Amino acid sequence: MQEESKISYEGQNPSLVRISEEKHTDFADRLVQWGIAPSTEQANRILLGIVVVAIMAAMFLSWNIIFGTSAGSAPELPIPVHTV
Numbered sequence: 001m002q003e004e005s006k007i008s009y010e011g012q013n014p015s016l017v018r019i020s021e022e023k024h025t026d027f028a029d030r031l032v033q034w035g036i037a038p039s040t041e042q043a044n045r046i047l048l049g050i051v052v053v054a055i056m057a058a059m060f061l062s063w064n065i066i067f068g069t070s071a072g073s074a075p076e077l078p079i080p081v082h083t084v
Contacts, residue, residue: 037043
């Protein structure tokens with residue numbers, strides 16, 4: 001349904017002019033195309049799982065940064081007791 005453009009530019013070779021219909025594919029279609037998922041429905045479920053895992057990882061990392069849990073810090077050493 002696209003009309004060919006009648007505009008020509010200086011130095012333009014008319015045999016090289018073409019109208020390209022770009023096929024816009026989403027990630028689900030690409031997963032099916034690559035053979036990772038058998039259908040687009042399954043590919044959408046895989047992508048939803050990836051999004052959920054990414055959100056959980058972001059929440060975990062932000063929780064550690066904001067509240068500063070001691071997961072990455074050195075443990076506190078006990079005070080030595082000298083016996084006689």
